[in-house]
Amino acid sequence: MSRLLRAPFALAVPALLAVVVALVPLLYLVDTSLQRGVQSVLDEIFVSRTATLVVRSLALTVVVTLACAVVGTINAWLVVRSSIPLRPLWLMLLSMPLAIPSYLSAFAWITWIPSLNGFWGASIVLTLASYPYVMLPVAAMLRNTDPQLDDVARSLGASPVRALMRVTLRQVSPAIWAGALLVALYVVSDFGAVATMRIETFTWVIYGAYRAGFDPTRAATLSLVLIAVALLLMMVERRARGRTAQRVGAGSIRTTVRRSSLNLVAPALLIAVSSIGLGIGVPVISAISWMRNGKDVVWSEVWSTIGASFGVGALTGVATVLLALPVGILIARFKGPLSAFSEGAVYVTHSLPGVVIALSVVYFGISLARPLYQEIPLLVFGQMIIFLPLVVGSVRTSIEQSRTAFEDVSRSLGTSRMMTVFRVTIPLALPGIAAGGALAVLGAVKELPTTLLLRPTELDTLATSIWKYSSVSDFGSIGPYAVALMLLAALPTAILSTVTVLKVVK
Amino acid sequence: MNTALELRGVSHGYDNVAVLNDVNLVVKPGSITALLGPSGVGKTTLLRIICGFETPQRGTVTINDNVVAHDGVSLVAPERRGVGLVPQEGALFPHLSVSDNIAFGLKHRRSVETRNRVQEMLELVDLAGNAERRPDQLSGGMQQRVALARALAPRPAIVLLDEPFASLDASLRVTVRTEIVAALRQSQATALWVTHDQQEALSCADEVAVLLGHRIAQHATPVDLYRTPASRSIAEFVGEAVRVRGAAHGTTATCALGELVLAQTRQGEVTIVLRPEQIELDDAPTAHSPRGEVIASRFYGHDGEIDVRLPSNEVVVSRLHARLLPPVGATVALRVTGQALAFA
Numbered sequence A: 001m002s003r004l005l006r007a008p009f010a011l012a013v014p015a016l017l018a019v020v021v022a023l024v025p026l027l028y029l030v031d032t033s034l035q036r037g038v039q040s041v042l043d044e045i046f047v048s049r050t051a052t053l054v055v056r057s058l059a060l061t062v063v064v065t066l067a068c069a070v071v072g073t074i075n076a077w078l079v080v081r082s083s084i085p086l087r088p089l090w091l092m093l094l095s096m097p098l099a100i101p102s103y104l105s106a107f108a109w110i111t112w113i114p115s116l117n118g119f120w121g122a123s124i125v126l127t128l129a130s131y132p133y134v135m136l137p138v139a140a141m142l143r144n145t146d147p148q149l150d151d152v153a154r155s156l157g158a159s160p161v162r163a164l165m166r167v168t169l170r171q172v173s174p175a176i177w178a179g180a181l182l183v184a185l186y187v188v189s190d191f192g193a194v195a196t197m198r199i200e201t202f203t204w205v206i207y208g209a210y211r212a213g214f215d216p217t218r219a220a221t222l223s224l225v226l227i228a229v230a231l232l233l234m235m236v237e238r239r240a241r242g243r244t245a246q247r248v249g250a251g252s253i254r255t256t257v258r259r260s261s262l263n264l265v266a267p268a269l270l271i272a273v274s275s276i277g278l279g280i281g282v283p284v285i286s287a288i289s290w291m292r293n294g295k296d297v298v299w300s301e302v303w304s305t306i307g308a309s310f311g312v313g314a315l316t317g318v319a320t321v322l323l324a325l326p327v328g329i330l331i332a333r334f335k336g337p338l339s340a341f342s343e344g345a346v347y348v349t350h351s352l353p354g355v356v357i358a359l360s361v362v363y364f365g366i367s368l369a370r371p372l373y374q375e376i377p378l379l380v381f382g383q384m385i386i387f388l389p390l391v392v393g394s395v396r397t398s399i400e401q402s403r404t405a406f407e408d409v410s411r412s413l414g415t416s417r418m419m420t421v422f423r424v425t426i427p428l429a430l431p432g433i434a435a436g437g438a439l440a441v442l443g444a445v446k447e448l449p450t451t452l453l454l455r456p457t458e459l460d461t462l463a464t465s466i467w468k469y470s471s472v473s474d475f476g477s478i479g480p481y482a483v484a485l486m487l488l489a490a491l492p493t494a495i496l497s498t499v500t501v502l503k504v505v506k
Numbered sequence B: 001m002n003t004a005l006e007l008r009g010v011s012h013g014y015d016n017v018a019v020l021n022d023v024n025l026v027v028k029p030g031s032i033t034a035l036l037g038p039s040g041v042g043k044t045t046l047l048r049i050i051c052g053f054e055t056p057q058r059g060t061v062t063i064n065d066n067v068v069a070h071d072g073v074s075l076v077a078p079e080r081r082g083v084g085l086v087p088q089e090g091a092l093f094p095h096l097s098v099s100d101n102i103a104f105g106l107k108h109r110r111s112v113e114t115r116n117r118v119q120e121m122l123e124l125v126d127l128a129g130n131a132e133r134r135p136d137q138l139s140g141g142m143q144q145r146v147a148l149a150r151a152l153a154p155r156p157a158i159v160l161l162d163e164p165f166a167s168l169d170a171s172l173r174v175t176v177r178t179e180i181v182a183a184l185r186q187s188q189a190t191a192l193w194v195t196h197d198q199q200e201a202l203s204c205a206d207e208v209a210v211l212l213g214h215r216i217a218q219h220a221t222p223v224d225l226y227r228t229p230a231s232r233s234i235a236e237f238v239g240e241a242v243r244v245r246g247a248a249h250g251t252t253a254t255c256a257l258g259e260l261v262l263a264q265t266r267q268g269e270v271t272i273v274l275r276p277e278q279i280e281l282d283d284a285p286t287a288h289s290p291r292g293e294v295i296a297s298r299f300y301g302h303d304g305e306i307d308v309r310l311p312s313n314e315v316v317v318s319r320l321h322a323r324l325l326p327p328v329g330a331t332v333a334l335r336v337t338g339q340a341l342a343f344a
Helices: A009-033 A037-045 A048-081 A087-099 A102-112 A119-130 A132-144 A148-155 A160-189 A192-196 A202-212 A216-242 A262-292 A299-333 A337-350 A354-367 A376-401 A405-412 A417-446 A449-454 A462-471 A475-504 B043-051 B098-103 B112-124 B140-152 B170-186 B198-204 B222-227 B232-237
Strands: B005-014 B017-027 B032-036 B058-063 B066-070 B083-086 B158-162 B191-195 B207-212 B215-220 B242-255 B258-274 B279-281 B291-299 B303-309 B315-321 B331-336 B341-343
Touching (some): A037 A216, A048 A202, A048 A216, A119 A132, A119 A160, A119 A262, A132 A160, A148 A160, A202 A449, A216 A337, A299 A462, A337 A376, A354 A376, A354 A449, A417 A475, B112 B140, B140 B170, B207 B222, B207 B232, B279 B315, B303 B331
Parallel strands (some): B258 B341
Antiparallel strands (some): B207 B215
């Protein structure tokens, strides 16, 4: 690479700082787990209760992932290829479960059907929460595949079902794979649903071991095992994403909608209606009924909690965007060893479950930043690490979509590399940067385990209040918090998904 | 100042594959020079070297008599070179209006001077009423004109145009080309115009530099380039070429088309190269006139071409007025006008 393509100093230094900052707490996690020596780490890993834990977590992951692959693909087909009316509305409603935190819907489910408590309840809740991870990429890919291939298959004598199986599904299988692996990654990291359903998977046990107080080594060691599982999934996901099938031949894609036979549409519609009804309907209706049955609601407390959630969310959003901006620009525009390193670091961070990051920030805080431990800066710091990959991804994608010719022209017109970043690169990427910021705010408002572990003791956010009241089944108080959180989370989700939806369904 | 741009011994490659090998080129101030070459020959690399986005591994780049790069070292950053760039498809900044695009390279962007310069540029490219429009509201041709105005606004030493019309459809291309050349002439700018379209190069430029085989194979005026190409490969790249075997005796040569006058003196066995328009139907044939059978005929509207198989089994192409096209299978007598090229 040419010397001239190297990143300007003013960009490289903050970017490098950002990724190092994101990785440092992990060192403290390793350090804590090694406190009693390597032998005790190995002892902790190779005992039967750890094996049970691994098996249970993997079983949950497999069940949810398979269910999501089926539900997500069917829903994607329905909104992109079938001839049902109001398809954009369908897609938007079908993406809404992304806005509902898993601990909230889990609590709604067990108050409705208490016997669901456990493995199957967690499976249902997690499936309903994460099928959009399959649906959205599959819908996008379906939009880009040629529906005429379907017509060709039909004209060659295939039945509608056979054409769907042999042609359409084959074409989108890379998107199904990639989406399914995202779901798997989400399931191993989820804390809210398993904790509410009281099922002992990695995240819940790690949290418990830490909260029990006497065994930081066990919590840290199990975190390392969980990191290994997550990294493995992440690597497989990368692989799967690499193999995307390309359309053969040029020519614009004609309309993708096909008049589809009723015996295909009817079952798909049934699944879509259930996804929406169970995924959004159950938590929303529960929250409203809690609200109506609410007694002794201290409204001043509700408002101050909303304020606290917003405050922490906004701080996290701003901090994460500032940190992510140099990293995203570096990765997208200045390829080289430094940008490869940053990319790798962000990639590792992306696979880390929230509980693990929170825990490593705790150990980091205890050992190095004691005055900040259980103060707002450390809470924002922990959340920033969690959402950094998301925002970097958003910034990077929007920069990569714009042509490098813009930057070349700017430089030839007498603007330095750094000024070009400010005058051209950032303005062009502004929508992506804003979207990334919104994602971080939304995530921070919903985030439960990090807030539980890192918040100042007197600070309550919507997430922790819901957690507090749900763990004692206080239906009288939980309503306003649940409604507020859903409204807060739904708004940015609605905006973000409208943008995506309009791209997918015209 | 005698040169706006000078490249001396410029060589560059990627992963040990040479892209440019000992490129020498001089662009005179106020001239339009076309850099003509087939796709993948390194035209864009050369352009990026001049702009400063790549540093040549060997050789010297001089702009306005200042050395800006030498043997793998960039001495002047791209933003200080005074090189205006008009990339493919224009690359107008989508977040800025037309006038902000044009003002991008000017200092003191809010000053009266800037406003006047922007106005002047808008008039130059005949877009005076469009200052506040957004790039996505302009047609492809208008975008190219704004891109040129933006490049010219800071008064660069040289403007580089990188295949500026590749993305326009054929009917629009000629119109926009004419407008761009007029604007360049009016502003007396120096331009290096990269293209793979030989018609574009021949019709627009004062001089044409042909980039073939990783080096400048010939640098001449359009007329000289077409009439006396330096090699057979240039002759075949610039314009259509008809080849026949022949034997040269100084200023003449004999071949299946009879005895021809050569542009250069040659001896011995040669390949003779003619342009299709040099081969005409002989309306007063003699017994010695070369004859052949028409094996294909193509009608283009304004003119047409026929393929004629000669008794030597060689096939020659003749370009004719459309109304003169003979039917396939006819036997025709041919005659050659002008001088022929001969290459060993």
